[in-house]
Amino acid sequence: MSHAGHSSSPSPLTRGEVSAADDGTLRPSAKAGRRWPAGWMTGSSGDRMDQAGAKRVQFSSPFLPYLFLAPQLAIIFIFFYWPSAQAIQSSFYLEDPFGFGSTFVGMSNYADVLKSNEYLGIARFTAVFTVLVTFFALSIGLLLAVKADGVIRGNSGYKTLLIWVYAIAPPVAGLIGMMFFDQHIGPIVKLAAWFGWDIKVGLDYFDTAFAMIVVSVWKQIPYNFIFFLSGLQGIPVSVREAAALDCRSGTRRFWTVVLPLLAPTAFFLLIINVTYALFETFGVIDVMVKDKAANNPITLVYKVYMDGFRGNDLGGSSAQSVILMAVVFVLTIFQFRFIERRVHYN
Amino acid sequence: MFKRISLAAVTFAFSATTSLAATNITWWHGMAGRNGEVINEVAQKFNESQSACALTPVSKGTYEEALASGIAAFRSGEQPNILQVFDAGAATIINAKGAVIPAEDLITKAGYSFDRNAFIDGVRYFYADSEGKFVGMPFNSSAPIMYINDEALKKVGVEAPKTWEDFDAVAPKLKEAGYIPLVQSQLTWQFTENFFSRNNIQFATNNNGYDSVADTELKVTDPNLQMMFEKLKAWKDEGYFAFYGAGWNDNQKVFEEGKAALWIGSSGSFGGLTKTAQMPFSATFLPYWGSIEGAGTNSFIGGAALFAMSGKSDEENKCVADFFQFLTSPEIQYFYHKSTGYVAITKAAYELAQKDGYYKEKPVAEVGIKQLLLPAGEWSKGYRLGFYPQIREIMEREYGRIFSGETTVKDAFETIEKEGNELLARFAKTAG
Numbered sequence: 001m002s003h004a005g006h007s008s009s010p011s012p013l014t015r016g017e018v019s020a021a022d023d024g025t026l027r028p029s030a031k032a033g034r035r036w037p038a039g040w041m042t043g044s045s046g047d048r049m050d051q052a053g054a055k056r057v058q059f060s061s062p063f064l065p066y067l068f069l070a071p072q073l074a075i076i077f078i079f080f081y082w083p084s085a086q087a088i089q090s091s092f093y094l095e096d097p098f099g100f101g102s103t104f105v106g107m108s109n110y111a112d113v114l115k116s117n118e119y120l121g122i123a124r125f126t127a128v129f130t131v132l133v134t135f136f137a138l139s140i141g142l143l144l145a146v147k148a149d150g151v152i153r154g155n156s157g158y159k160t161l162l163i164w165v166y167a168i169a170p171p172v173a174g175l176i177g178m179m180f181f182d183q184h185i186g187p188i189v190k191l192a193a194w195f196g197w198d199i200k201v202g203l204d205y206f207d208t209a210f211a212m213i214v215v216s217v218w219k220q221i222p223y224n225f226i227f228f229l230s231g232l233q234g235i236p237v238s239v240r241e242a243a244a245l246d247c248r249s250g251t252r253r254f255w256t257v258v259l260p261l262l263a264p265t266a267f268f269l270l271i272i273n274v275t276y277a278l279f280e281t282f283g284v285i286d287v288m289v290k291d292k293a294a295n296n297p298i299t300l301v302y303k304v305y306m307d308g309f310r311g312n313d314l315g316g317s318s319a320q321s322v323i324l325m326a327v328v329f330v331l332t333i334f335q336f337r338f339i340e341r342r343v344h345y346n
Numbered sequence: 347m348f349k350r351i352s353l354a355a356v357t358f359a360f361s362a363t364t365s366l367a368a369t370n371i372t373w374w375h376g377m378a379g380r381n382g383e384v385i386n387e388v389a390q391k392f393n394e395s396q397s398a399c400a401l402t403p404v405s406k407g408t409y410e411e412a413l414a415s416g417i418a419a420f421r422s423g424e425q426p427n428i429l430q431v432f433d434a435g436a437a438t439i440i441n442a443k444g445a446v447i448p449a450e451d452l453i454t455k456a457g458y459s460f461d462r463n464a465f466i467d468g469v470r471y472f473y474a475d476s477e478g479k480f481v482g483m484p485f486n487s488s489a490p491i492m493y494i495n496d497e498a499l500k501k502v503g504v505e506a507p508k509t510w511e512d513f514d515a516v517a518p519k520l521k522e523a524g525y526i527p528l529v530q531s532q533l534t535w536q537f538t539e540n541f542f543s544r545n546n547i548q549f550a551t552n553n554n555g556y557d558s559v560a561d562t563e564l565k566v567t568d569p570n571l572q573m574m575f576e577k578l579k580a581w582k583d584e585g586y587f588a589f590y591g592a593g594w595n596d597n598q599k600v601f602e603e604g605k606a607a608l609w610i611g612s613s614g615s616f617g618g619l620t621k622t623a624q625m626p627f628s629a630t631f632l633p634y635w636g637s638i639e640g641a642g643t644n645s646f647i648g649g650a651a652l653f654a655m656s657g658k659s660d661e662e663n664k665c666v667a668d669f670f671q672f673l674t675s676p677e678i679q680y681f682y683h684k685s686t687g688y689v690a691i692t693k694a695a696y697e698l699a700q701k702d703g704y705y706k707e708k709p710v711a712e713v714g715i716k717q718l719l720l721p722a723g724e725w726s727k728g729y730r731l732g733f734y735p736q737i738r739e740i741m742e743r744e745y746g747r748i749f750s751g752e753t754t755v756k757d758a759f760e761t762i763e764k765e766g767n768e769l770l771a772r773f774a775k776t777a778g
Contacts, residue, residue, distance in 0.1 A: 202591035294592035295746030
């Protein structure tokens with residue numbers, strides 16, 4: 001919180017809300033305008049220091065901590081490492097669907113996938129889709145959170161209205177979105193026709209992509225909104241007021257003070273949103289293309305499903321999922337190494 | 347979902363009460379809605395007809411999901427006794443030697459006689475091996491037929507087209523009267539697979555894939571098929587044909603609303619259409635090209651068949667045989683035909699429906715079966731192609747591109763043939 005240091009003479013109000021912690025450092029008290037329960041959000045400032053105390057808990061037996069960890073480790077092992085290992089193994093084989101026999105084919109499944117123009121086209125679409133969905137879901141979520149944070153009267157009503165969409169399951173969101181974009185009855189289609197745009201979801205590649213992105217963004221905004229709002233409310237009033245004294249421009253204060261303090265939340269959401277766009281939009285896409293992808297855009301994970309579960313091509317589908325796994329792995333490393341460096345947690 | 351759970355609970359309770367002495371067998375299927383309920387009724391009728399076996403049907407979602415669950419279950423040794431597999435998945439299960447017991451072997455082993463000729467021609471080969479032995483038991487069979495908006499044709503004063511040349515002649519008049527002359531619901535099944543059988547043209551090498559898995563190749567660059575799609579594209583540009591994407595219902599909808607004059611659907615659409623159509627309708631055969639020599643042969647069946655999975659005890663297999671025998675009885679076939687709109691698969695059941703006067707009352711219900719009964723040709727019995735669900739996806743993709751103008755008919759079929767042949771070669775490796 002380097003910016004807090006600029007306010008050399010805190011106002012009386014601010015001073016009243018900053019108390020000395022046990023370890024001698026200054027930290028904002030719980031009263032400091034935090035209306036959301038502290039500590040429910042990853043990386044929120046303040047609770048890191050509480051964790052320092054928790055580390056000193058002593059276990060009576062050295063095995064006890066492992067026992068507590070066991071369920072989580074078991075889940076990760078059974079639902080992640082084991083299937084991943086199997087996917088890697090079967091990506092080197094051509095196997096008949098019923099498992100009567102499999103032939104080792106080396107890298108040929110990978111070669112088949114990577115030299116297919118269709119696959120590369122789908123990969124390109126997935127990249128564009130992920131960037132657009134992440135960008136719009138994050139920016140609209142942030143905008144709404146900033147605005148909702150500023151509202152004083154009736155703010156719980158606004159928040160509820162913005163949050164409830166998150167409770168909708170992706171296939172249902174896809175279904176509702178599909179109704180809006182329906183060729184025969186969709187209100188958005190009618191609206192667009194009024195402006196001279198003839199939307200044909202399911203027929204036109206671009207139109208379908210547009211509808212998919214709109215519905216996927218719409219579905220993810222509330223999630224980002226919740227986290228940004230709690231992040232905003234985690235910024236101590238003292239800091240805000242100090243900033244307000246130094247700078248009159250609200251926009252400039254947002255970019256120089258509020259946004260850097262939101263960086264941990266934003267970074268966390270960036271990773272979550274990229275994962276969402278890559279994987280969790282499956283339900284939306286499935287409903288939008290109605291089980292028949294035809295010439296509509298699809299993402300890589302949907303292609304894995306189509307080839308593996310509908311086409312029963314286990315080897316090819318496994319190779320695709322290993323490629324996808326590698327892409328996500330590289331992406332995550334990149335995010336942590338290059339973007340997280342710019343994030344200051346405290 | 348709740349409905350499905352409660353249904354499962356009811357069937358479970360039902361099977362629990364009857365299972366004290368009976369042998370339990372399970373049946374996984376991919377039917378939902380009304381058709382799923384009819385399956386439960388059929389199972390209940392079977393359970394009431396005898397006491398040795400108790401059959402429990404379980405819905406696994408769609409056709410694709412039923413096949414995927416059946417395969418996954420087989421791999422872990424938890425397969426059901428009976429699995430419903432749809433037309434496009436036939437090669438997958440029939441080529442997996444050892445996964446299923448051929449229906450004909452199962453039935454004869456149980457002491458029943460099996461007469462292939464009791465089945466309707468169009469039904470006889472699709473789920474059989476190259477020697478004609480029934481591997482799957484045909485169950486819900488459908489044919490692509492043309493539904494007619496009676497109001498539209500009467501208004502314009504034209505007859506329903508028998509051939510595509512006829513359609514070419516009536517389409518401008520229908521368009522002038524304000525109708526969309528033609529819509530269809532599945533280009534793969536209706537305008538590709540059945541195009542080959544209705545016009546008696548070879549679809550793939552190795553006897554349409556029946557003779558061998560190895561080196562089977564598609565012949566979709568056939569000039570007649572390309573001509574069909576050039577025509578469809580031209581008709582679309584002229585406003586004689588409308589295309590609403592690969593989804594079945596999007597295309598059916600304009601016909602239900604009375605906006606389209608002709609719709610290529612399934613004989614199994616009949617039951618639903620009776621409820622949703624907002625105008626009087628009738629039906630006739632899927633048109634063919636008068637210009638193609640030898641055209642006008644029968645179409646092969648769509649729909650699905652039941653497969654007896656291997657790895658089960660003799661008692662259970664006997665029960666499956668009993669059920670197959672029960673299923674092909676004229677009374678049950680007639681019941682199923684009437685409740686769903688799927689065609690009767692045996693000649694005896696067809697005769698029963700005729701005798702009962704069912705077709706006098708509902709002539710549309712007879713069109714599908716009549717089309718299956720048309721004279722057969724060398725290439726009208728269907729196809730046996732591996733990874734076919736994926737080949738269909740390639741076709742859907744390229745057909746969509748033809749109509750959105752992203753590709754030409756020639757390029758589209760070259761792509762389908764190239765990618766399709768790659769998949770067939772892959773399949774040959776997995777099955778080899």
